Amino acid sequence: MNTDIEDRLIELLAQRNPVPLSTVESSVRTPEAERLLRHILGDSRTRSTAPPPPRTRITRRRVLAVAATVAAGAIALEVIGPPGLHRGTAYAATPELLRFDPAGLPAARTVLAQLADRAEVAPPAPGGGIYDYVLTQGWYLNSAVTRKGATSTIEPTLTETWTSRDGSGRSVAVQGEAAVTRVGGRNDVRIVRTGSGRTDTLTFGENGTQRIPLVDLGRFSRDPKALSKELLINNGTLTYRKADDNPDWLQRVTNIRELYRRQVIPPDLRAALLRVLSETPGLVTLGRGHDRVGRRVVAVGFQSSSYGRPAASNFLFDPDTGVLVGYEEIVTATRINPDTGRDYLNVQTPAVVEYEAYLAAGRTNATNARP
Amino acid sequence: MAHNEEQFRALYEDHYAQVLAFALRRISQPYAQDVVAEAFLVAWRRIESIPAEPLPWLYALARNALANQRRTLRRQDQLKAHMDGVTPHSSAIYRDHADGIAEADAVETAMRRLGRRDQELLYLIAWEDLKVADAAEVLGCSVTTAKVRLYRARRRLAKLLSDDVPEVPNSGVARR
DSSP, X not given: OHHHHHHHHHHHHHHTOSSOGXXXXXXXXXXXXXXXXXXXXXXXXXXXXXXXXXXXXXXXXXXXXXXXXXXXXXXXXXXXXXXXTTOSOOOOOOOOOOOEEOTTOOOHHHHHHHHHHHHHHSOOOSBOSSEEEEEEEXXXXXXXXXXXXXXXXXXXXXXXXXXXXXXXXXXXXXXXXXXXXXXXXXXXXXXXXXXXXEEEEEETTSTTOOOOOOOOGGGSOSSHHHHHHHTTSOOSSSSOOOOTXXXXXXXXXXXXXXXXXXXXXXXXXXXXXXHXXXXXXXXXXXXXEEOTTXXXXXXXXXXXXXXXXXXXXXXXXXXXTOOEEEEEEXXXXXXXXXXXXXXXXXXXXXXXXXXXXXXXXXXXSSTTOOO | OHHHXXXXXXXXXXXXXXXXXXXXXXXXXXXXXXXXXXXXXXXXXXXXXXXXXHHHHHHHHHHHHXXXXXXXXXXXXXXXXXXXXSOTTOGGGOOOOXXXXXXXXXHHHXXXXXXXXXXXXXXXHHTSOOOHHHHHHHHTSOXXXXXXXXXXXXXXXXXXXXXXXXXXXXXXXXXX
């Protein structure tokens, strides 16, 4: 009898197949599939010991990038040069490394403690209403659009999100950059250049997307010890349940970034998060500098691993308010793909592989308003 | 080389759709396409060792590619946004007009409470319609192990539905 019930459950699960085979049966006839087949078979011909003829060849990594861009409907096909022959130095372009000056600054834990004190008394985010508004500028190596010329473009994405308590809202992402100038003691954020101009708008809860409720920040303790534990618990809306391969401190860092990316953080919680962050192992003071949109920052960092190799993870703060204004990941060691003889990511290390600048946050009453 | 190419073309033609469906059930575009590309690339490089029944082997390659993709995306924190499109628990994508919608909803809810290992095996059986032996090949375990796991996973699922008590995941592996 139990078996009957269990069989029925499997049947019901089968009914919930999100992608029935019938919906993709003819997918092998699509241009994407045919292009992929040609790329794969073309890749094989580069593996012969004789020097290949002077035609474009696609490495494995480029096949993946091409497949992704083809699927996204973007311009496909890029040239990287025959694998294994190291002709030219056609590495993927990555953003310049930021420079910091540590002179006169104390150890990272003290820096964060001082920032926490400032964050606690800083003014709250502007505006009012039911939506948390956040504006970020981000660039991710994996998502970089590639074009002819053997390099990827460094075109960041500006993303505005409006999210309400129940997870409804929308996001608008546009290719472009922002610049920030100080006007009367405040940062004035302006979009100064759009690149491809491509815009993606998403309304949460439509077209298969989920509504992910905002985390109730009132629930979080402001005591760093208790908060430190709470940042490891998945209450359904923080980023992840802790994975086996994630140390606790990495899980906390991930969740702190997640909060800044989606929500308005009140001053007392900002301070508490800084105090939690100050306990990250191996944290060092990087120093003072400017971020990618021109703001003065003070930075701390720690060694991590990213893409399966040593990396540096850096946090950038507004020195006056203690607000987290940016995050960067930099791979610091090369990892060679034995099949191609090139770095897996096709970068020259040290290389920035992602960055995020948190540009503005506040509250609004409509998903087309800004605080 | 010509024979290998012919063999690969046939493999691609016969199984591209199934591998794509496997990927799309677990990750959204454009990452699903990356998973498919990586799986077939590896298949081409191992063309000499394609088994007589290649589909479970291809699923295993896709599963590895998916794990790599998820690791990369997890580090970029983009996985969440993109998984929202096609996740096993994304009820927004279903257009189920069959009887027993409430019943199916309950099964989905219970599935979310299972550990990752249980979920993976049950989805292979239910969505990819694999026999236990083939699911074992995809997961890289023995048939006996897969049978035992399946038995326990089915029991856990049934118990969750009958008790409506949150289950402690057996594997401790995070869902994402």
